[in-house]
Amino acid sequence: MSGCLLPPRRRHEMKKIRTLIVDDEPLARRGLELRLGRRDDIEIVGEAGNGREAFHAISALRPQLMFLDVQMPGIDGFELLRMLPAPQVPLTVFVTAYDHYALAAFAENAIDYLLKPVDDGRLDESVERARSRLSARKVEDHYERLLKFIATLPGSHRSRIEGLLADEDPRAGGKLTIKDGQRLIRVEADAIRWIDAAGDYMCIHANEETYILRGTMQQLERRLDPQKFARVHRSTIVNLQRVREMRPHLNGEYFLLLDSGHELKLSRSYRDKIKLLI
Incomplete structure (x- = not known):
């Protein structure tokens, strides 16, 4: 992890990362939910099937981390990020079947870009990056x-x-x-x-x-x-x-x-x- 001021963890208590999953495919959401749910440091606080639902979920739930599909009907992943007030934008990992979005994704300050089907090792890397970024934010x-x-x-x-x-x-x-x-x-x-x-x-x-x-x-x-x-x-x-x-x-x-x-x-x-x- 590279980042400053690691979140305090107790013997019986671990500081969890509040996480939102956004994807228009229910099976894709369920797959990420199951795999992320195996990690002790992830708390899935909500899911959204499109950009509009995600906008309201972010406002209400204030997630720290978001796994976001790029291509969705109506408001896509990039448009969603541009709609959000800056203080509300969570750390974002794009999850998509198309690698040609990668450059645009990092232009939107994404911390990672995962291709479907998502590799478990790459998913772990994304969560570790999020942990490091959140740690750094605490002393910003x-x-x-x-x-x-x-x-x-x-x-x-x-x-x-x-x-x-x-x-x-x-x-x-x-x-x-x-x-x-x-x-x-x-x-x-x-x-x-x-x-x-x-x-x-x-x-x-x-x-x-x-x-x-x-x-x-x-x-x-x-x-x-x-x-x-x-x-x-x-x-x-x-x-x-x-x-x-x-x-x-x-x-x-x-x-x-x-x-x-x-x-x-x-x-x-x-x-x-x-x-x-x-």
């Missing part, structure tokens, strides 16, 4: 304010601040300096639970606070003690001391349960980090 307002502030700084001043932070070694003092808005904050490294990425910015979750730091995962890894912190996903670093439980997931992946109740994914690309948790 926070780091947009930060970006606006940084943009007002003179270039030389901004470079000095970023250079100072990049050169810091928290292994010496056990603290990490974070520039959050107009503040410079010293955070105890042991207080950090996990870190995730949003573009060129890192979200640092320390106890009950979330701080934003400009940089890359590689730069941040160099600033952290490798005996205490490990990369478990291309966009996630975890404090190993905060992991309380590990359970297997799909295709060699694992879920890591933290002491806060949050759950992070350890992707199969980083399975070598399991030895650090045993």
Whole structure:
């Protein structure tokens, strides 16, 4: 998943993605409903058989994710998106039998484009993309304010601040300096639970606070003690001391349960980090 601020997941509770299925073919809707229903992180809140029904369903149900057929009688999938007020537009995965719509689909900011009959692996990829996008949206307002502030700084001043932070070694003092808005904050490294990425910015979750730091995962890894912190996903670093439980997931992946109740994914690309948790 690549995205910042993963939704909190509890041992007995998982944050689900509110999902709407829009297709004029009842069998196609039923097929997607059954396959998506097997996923713990999907909640199907409604279905629609045409663009007009979908318009009213989106207004009433406010889905976060929509699987949308392109060709429908009356209002097609593209027209539906153009009719919706911008704040109501859900993340959209187009599902169609025609590949020549792909370019137009991505022009409408679709997160994916699935061809019928839909492959299960591709369906999983679409849901994972949605999860990443939704995670990033949760901190959008926070780091947009930060970006606006940084943009007002003179270039030389901004470079000095970023250079100072990049050169810091928290292994010496056990603290990490974070520039959050107009503040410079010293955070105890042991207080950090996990870190995730949003573009060129890192979200640092320390106890009950979330701080934003400009940089890359590689730069941040160099600033952290490798005996205490490990990369478990291309966009996630975890404090190993905060992991309380590990359970297997799909295709060699694992879920890591933290002491806060949050759950992070350890992707199969980083399975070598399991030895650090045993």
